[in-house]
Amino acid sequence: MSRVLAVSLTALGDTLLSLPALKSLHEAFPESRIAFLVRPPFSRLYEESGVADEVIAMPTPSTKNLKGCVTLARMYQAIARFSPDTAVIFSGSPDYVVPLLRLAGAKRVVHVPNRHRFRFLLSNRALSPTSEWDVREHAVEDRLRAVRLLGVKAATEPLTLPVQEGWKSEALAWLSGKGWKGKQLIVFQLCSSNFRRAWPRERFSRLACDLFVESPDAICVLTGAPDEREYCEGVREMANDARVVVSAGELSLTGLAGLLSLADLVVTPDTGTMHLAHAVRAPTVSLYGLYDLHRTIPLDDVHPHIEIQRFPPNHPHSKPEDRDNAGMQFIPYEDVFNACMKILAIRSSRLPISELTA
Template sequence: MGTRLRETLLLHGLRLLHKFDARQPAPHRLGTKAIRRILAISSTAIGDTLLSTPALRSLRLAYPQAQISVLLNTDYTALFANNPDIDEIIPYAGGYRRFLRLACSLRRRHFDMVVILHGNEPQATPLAYLSGADFRFKLPNNNDFRFLLSNHEAEHGWDAFAHGIDQRLAVAALAGGAPTDHRMTLPVAEAHAAALDQRLASRGITGKATLIGFQPGASTISRRWSANNFAELGRRLLARYPDCHLILTGSPKERKLAAGIAEAIAAPRVWNTAGELPLAELPALMQRLALLVTGDTGPMHMAVAVDTPVVALFAVSDWQCSGPPAGEKGSRHFVIQKWRTCTPCLSKRCPYAEPPCMANISVDEVETAVTDCLAGKPGRVSRASAPPEIFL
């Protein structure tokens, strides 16, 4: 059965079910001890889920006695296992896989409220409704299933929010969440830090060494800086800083990409950790780095969450929506923002092996940002005006 047909059948079935729904939740229960069980949905990528952690803290502050369960992408549950604002993690495989089984499982938990912080449609909102919870909140709420939400009357799209964290905090506020800041939560377990120390020692890397991280991979090709540029930058940094080591990070799928960069740098002070470190140890590595050079990636958000400076490279995406808090007083993050080269931008379906928009970021300007960061200079945002577009 095709995805579109499943969505159509689900939509019509839920419209019929909703027509006979007799639930009449009392709004005065929000923000009180009457809310005992909360389900938060943040079931997409690592970075998306990290952006949800301030909203989880908002809910914990407002509902200290409540059981807060979080529906997370199955692959990333280990990363959030020690988050103090989460009582239970429910693994989520995504799509329509085991959809009805999951809906029944959620219903048996008797949630009072569901907050969709970031989840793919058309599954997220139907799951919230089928859970049986009296209250269901989501922003943006402009999809076909919005009639199932408690906040369906005032319609909002993504353009209503300055940053992804603002969007999630707005959802928490609808649910009675307490005010909080934009800090992301990513605790580093002592055991994972100790394991990392042993790995570093086995490679002869002492505590005094300066570790510079490279994250060459990204969720889409359009967000990747070229491997050749990373290799050239690596050679320059090793020559400039005799005590530094380069740490290449990434997932198992990105190990070949990182290995090619390590081979091109051709130096002993390079460690390719992509696919080698367990995901749960990655926060400890990010905390140990002096800085991370990265595109718009989950590891970028991890580094920011553990207070490690980043040199973040943006073109397809807008740093103001998904980047670190660069440019603010006291920020140590450096952002280089270029323009979208192609019209229309195909983003996830970028046809280029090396996207021309990311190629507009030169090795020279990244090297300057790295040296300024290591020198302790304040973070900054470097923008460039766009030339005429390439029409695809």
């Protein structure tokens, strides 16, 4: 195979969880040209980090209206221009990509999981355990299952995203404008795409104030998407401290990656920013709701990280139909504060990283 297209057309976290599989493709086929098809908001992140020879950016269209059909035609044209002979579709991507790949000339197309309407067009069309998710395993393994169907001997590895100097420069310029003097940098990701993953904002506000008592020279940055800025501003007002600043809508995604790579502490729910923090080796305290945290925890012990999950008594959990965030509400403030203090102690060399497993 000479031209391989890897497809991940879902959220930021899903594309980041595909990085170990993408690396395995490069190692297995060093002479092949490998492209990565992702949504436009993420294209610059992967272009500049060099994780693929080419990045193709396409939105995920609706197939129920004319505008969506036009976008679908453009996606076909973009795939046809690359002219892949092999394609691997990572989990979560829409199944309608399969016929587009075949029409564009791909002779081998694999997709995990393969239980969908276009299975008959796949090279792995047979229903078998090798073409299914295994919810007992890490989500990275779902992506590796797909590349193994191409004969790749892929080992499970941590997420790794090479941080570019330009990303740090953007973050440093922004921080300088907020009065940061190079002291401790604390980052809070407040929101998630799913309400069930949100930790109460009054606890975030209290956490910032209490951490300032321990680290009076620190600055606390509240990150988020542009449409989350109002929520972030509400937390900043609750804290009522000039050392709490809001970056939502002011940093690009690559600038956010640069910011996370500079941080002494990142506190985040299970969201795309959490995976990005893990990929750039940021020290993290990750807060999990009522679902399987073993699917997305970091796979390395090189950077300090602590995961916190609590189950309320007599509460159903790990079910998609749950509509509350009882799991996040049940995470005690004291547990998060103590985890933050442990991470900061490790960052300042007052504790060895081995203390995280003690």
